[in-house]
Amino acid sequence: MPIISATAIAHPNIAFIKYWGDLDPSLHIPANGSISMNLEGLITRTTVSFDPSISQDQFMLNGASTKVEELERVRKLLDRVRQLATMSAYARVESQNNFPLAAGIASSAAGFAALSLAASHAAGLILNEKDLSRLARTGSGSACRSIPGGFVEWSAGHDDKDSYAYSIASPDYWDLVDSIALVSREGKPTSSSTGHYLADTSPLQVARIADAPHRLELCREAILERDFEKLAWVVELDSNLMHAVMITSTPPLLYWQPASVAIMRAVQSWRRNGTPVCYTIDAGPNVHVLCPAEVAESVAIQLRQLTGVIQVLTAHPGGPAIIENNHPNKGETDF
Secondary structure, rough: OOOOOEEEEEEHHHHHHEEEEEEEOOOOOEEOEEEEEEEOOOOOEEEEEOOOOOOOOEEEOOOEEEHHHHHHHHHHHHHHHHHHOOOOOOOEEEEEEOOOOOHHHHHHHHHHHHHHHHHHOOOOOOOOOOHHHHHHHHHOOOHHHHHOOEEEEEEOOOOOOEEEEEEEEOOOOOOOEEEEEEEOOOOOOOOOOHHHHHHHHHHOOOHHHHHHHHHHHHHHHHHHHHOOOHHHHHHHHHHHHHHHHHOOOOOOOOOHHHHHHHHHHHHHHHHHHOOOEEEEOOOOOOOOEEEEEEHHHHHHHHHHOOOOOEEEEEEEEEOOOOEEEOOOOOOOOOO
């Protein structure tokens, strides 16, 4: 068997309605559905090479060897691909990001979406978008949302077959911009995987899950109606609810830094003064500031002036995961 390889590119996503807590941790079946937007310009590029001459799977991330637990997560997904393709060869996996890892910018989502597409393609599998989303979900839950393009909804489902993501609007449907205010490039001390496990220890998780269908409906309507005021209200509510669960878990998780809180307060002040803008924060200290494209430049300028903001990354709605073919960002690595 010759070496067979493929390279895929995927974007991270920012969740408007968050995924936090699992019904089935082994398959990442979520406790509630979620909605997100892919982030154009931020990419993970992953090459998978099945090589019969190597005796175990190998994984390099941004040119460096990875921890044992990271390799194990990759190996488990590769095992699923090998089972589907009825093959046994081990693989070399090389992945690069042009954005910070483990800092609340969905690096695992982009990583496992790219890995799923590259590995399945190299193995000769022809998977539709739904099945690719299901495969990516088994590596990292939110990775299922980085397979389709644009604005994406993850139907929670109840098992492996009916838990997957799909586009509810294309990238060009609504030109929103996510200005990501970086207050730290350091990896978070507690992983999202651990946080999902702890979610049920919070007395607030039950209430958060019970109201999730209502928030999903409001968010879906806001996107389809291009209603920023409605979107801002439900996005900030949902972010605050998730972090309330984190803070009241046992042990408590507090990802915010003083600069994170300062940004949230500034964003709310700007909105009161007439600027269409809102915030949301994933599991990390960095703040995603959403606004229509026409005010994005001024919002980014204001963010850069805030104490504690070390950089602002901007992203429009991004497309689906793709097999690389002369991608315009090839070779670029900002971090």
